[in-house]
Amino acid sequence: MTPSDEIAAALTQGQRFLLLTHQDPDADGVGSVLALGKSLSEAGKETTLLFQAPLRPPLCFLKGTDRAVTQLDPGQVLDAAVVLDCAEKNRLGRAADYLYKDLPLINIDHHETNDRFGTLNLIDPESSSTAELLFGVIRAADFPIGPEAAENLFAAIQGDTGSFRYGNTTARTFRTAAELVDLGAVPWDISRRIRDNHSMARLRLLGMALETICLRLQGRIAVMTLTRGMMEEAGAHEADTEEFVDYPRFVRGVELGVLIRETEQNTIKVSIRSNDWVNAARLAARFGGGGHARAAGFTYHGAAGTALALFLKEARRFLDGTRD
Numbered sequence: 001m002t003p004s005d006e007i008a009a010a011l012t013q014g015q016r017f018l019l020l021t022h023q024d025p026d027a028d029g030v031g032s033v034l035a036l037g038k039s040l041s042e043a044g045k046e047t048t049l050l051f052q053a054p055l056r057p058p059l060c061f062l063k064g065t066d067r068a069v070t071q072l073d074p075g076q077v078l079d080a081a082v083v084l085d086c087a088e089k090n091r092l093g094r095a096a097d098y099l100y101k102d103l104p105l106i107n108i109d110h111h112e113t114n115d116r117f118g119t120l121n122l123i124d125p126e127s128s129s130t131a132e133l134l135f136g137v138i139r140a141a142d143f144p145i146g147p148e149a150a151e152n153l154f155a156a157i158q159g160d161t162g163s164f165r166y167g168n169t170t171a172r173t174f175r176t177a178a179e180l181v182d183l184g185a186v187p188w189d190i191s192r193r194i195r196d197n198h199s200m201a202r203l204r205l206l207g208m209a210l211e212t213i214c215l216r217l218q219g220r221i222a223v224m225t226l227t228r229g230m231m232e233e234a235g236a237h238e239a240d241t242e243e244f245v246d247y248p249r250f251v252r253g254v255e256l257g258v259l260i261r262e263t264e265q266n267t268i269k270v271s272i273r274s275n276d277w278v279n280a281a282r283l284a285a286r287f288g289g290g291g292h293a294r295a296a297g298f299t300y301h302g303a304a305g306t307a308l309a310l311f312l313k314e315a316r317r318f319l320d321g322t323r324d
Helices: 003-013 027-042 089-098 130-141 147-160 171-182 187-195 200-210 228-234 280-285 304-319
Strands: 016-021 046-050 080-084 105-109 120-123 214-216 221-226 256-264 267-274 295-301
Touching: 003 080, 003 105, 003 120, 003 130, 016 027, 016 089, 027 046, 027 080, 027 130, 027 147, 080 089, 105 130, 130 147, 130 171, 147 171, 147 187, 200 221, 200 228, 221 304, 228 256, 256 304, 267 280, 267 304, 280 295, 280 304, 295 304
Parallel strands: 016 046, 016 080, 080 105, 105 120, 221 256
Antiparallel strands: 214 221, 256 267, 267 295
16 A cells, blocks of 8 residues: 555544644645534545634634644543644644644655654655645545635645746646646635735735845845844734745845744744755755745754854855755
8 A cells, every 4th residue: 555545544443533634834834724614524534723823824724723723632532633734743842742642643744854753654756745635634534625725725836846947846736736737626716715815914024025035145045034023123023934945045046045034032933945956955954943845943042143153154054065
């Protein structure tokens, strides 16, 4: 049996499932949890959809978020937990506290740095998204995919492919998206609610952030910086920074776009986007992070200036070809 078939069988045989994704989730993580939850429920299963915190706009506008919870009854009986779009178990944050010792873990993900922490693992870095993999699992299990599940899977794929623009978009991605449209997903409606539905706070913050972009290493790297002060001045939240890292990547001649974001005192999140050939996941791994070949990141504990200096030193080696 393939990993997809094994997971489909486990989902068919079980009855009570906990579904969760990484902390600070994106559209792929949230959409995958919601879609699988709906599909399992329509197949007669019991599901609990767990997020670490209430979802903020725009992801809270996905259908099914009203069924999500932020904590679990300690006495709740489960047959398995399904972890979606999470490369490492520690990225679950405090949600990992609900994964008791003998609970089987089903790990479905597309990050090349996934450490295969599950009892069953379906890991495919060639997939555009976790949702694309999940679609195959749901099909293999012959679970229903109604309009709501189709919408959430489509939104997840759309999010991780940059609306089907990124290099991870394949013919299989388009075929999956077309099937989801046939099943009830409406691309224009999803785009309006999830991708093109911004607050004034986000737009104010974007204006501030664009002014910080600077070129480094002979124009091969463009860096955008966000401080807590900027976030507070704009009245913005962390979710408002989604896809900001793309803007430095758009600068002509740039190979690496970087976002340096201060999340709390002496804690910096560094997001990396690669345009053509540098493997962003391997670069992020030098700092304990991970991700994909073209999109990755890591967390640094210390000053933003120090984080940037260390990053540029290592990035130069990748750009000069002295690191693989």
